[in-house]
Amino acid sequence: MKLKKTFAAATMLAGTMTALSFMSAGAAQAQGELVMYCGVQEEWCRAMTTAFERETGIKVSMTRKSAGEVYAQVKAEAANPRADIWWGGTGDPHMQAAEEGLTVEYKSPKMSELQDWAVRQWEQSKQRTVGIYSGALGFGYNTDLAKSNNIAEPKCWADLLKAEFKDEVQVADPNSSGTAYTLLATIVQIMGEDKGFEYLKALHKNVNQYTKSGAAPAKAMALGETTAGIAFMHDIVTMVVDKAPVKVVAPCEGTGYEIGSMSIIKGAKNMDNAKKFYDWALTADAQKLGADAKSYQVPSNKSTPIPPQSPKLSDIKLINFDFAKYGSSAERRRLLSKWDNEVKNLPK
Secondary structure (H helix, E strand, C coil): CHHHHHHHHHHHHHHHHHHHHHHHHHHHHHHCEEEEEECCCHHHHHHHHHHHHHHHCCEEEEEECCHHHHHHHHHHCCCCCCCCEEECCCHHHHHHHHHCCCECCCCCCCHHHECHHHHHHHHHCCCCCEEEEEEEEEEEEEHHHHHHCCCCCCCCHHHHHCHHHCCCEEEECCCCCHHHHHHHHHHHHHHCHHHHHHHHHHHHCCEEEEECCCCHHHHHHHCCCCCEEEEEHHHHHHHHHCCCCEEEECCCCCECEEEEEEEEECCCCCHHHHHHHHHHHCCHHHHCHHHHCCCCCEECECCCCCCCCCCCHHHCCECCCCHHHHCCHHHHHHHHHHHHHHHHCCCC
């Protein structure tokens, strides 16, 4: 009888220890995970994921989407967030998410290492997003196609409205793409809203496709699928580095630029790991990975070497882009709605 009781007690203890073991393993597993939404090119997303996993042992689950798509997903999941960190993509949707309380305040110990424009992004968002890179908007053209079709070299935004560019311009949809929203906000700031929308309506007649991704027009140009493409200049430079017959243009009227950003998602289930990634992603060593992945943005850490292939911002006529206004929730929604109603739905 005593033996049976002893055996029963041992069995209960073993069961309890097994349960505790499973609970402990589950907790350890949770501590070792990070879910990231990534808004840059796939190659750079993968490079960041691999390097962070190698350095920390934290397992990263990464999803790559355009900035507007990530914003929409973060908003849709607000009641039960799936992701912990949102890294990359234009700052406008990051700013909108900050204003809507979808992301949280965080001050990294690396802030003192950052360029002024990166810190300003952080301050304007009330510490809810930070600049990780910058890049100027522009366009490019396929030199072989331009030559074969007797199209003169375009140098200005106005040149893309010419008849010879009928069905030969590609640009992304600003609803999904931060690049294209930057174009929308840029044209409005350069020309004024009324004339800016007249320009976009005229451009619409020459657009062959509104892509989901902002970098897609650069790839289409490189493949000879379109003569001209509007994109961030660093994305077009990537095609040039790969020996595509493409020329990069900084528009003569001036152009806008992006501050690619990073945010911690409110309600993140792996908050400590999100902060670890945030701090790591602001280091010079982490930011060097961009150039290695053929992404030629200007890094936000002052100690990160600027890739020699990067467009020199000092040589480009940049406008005084109002990130606070055009990153605000109300203005972004208003402009996107107006573009949908007055431009996208127009017949060719």
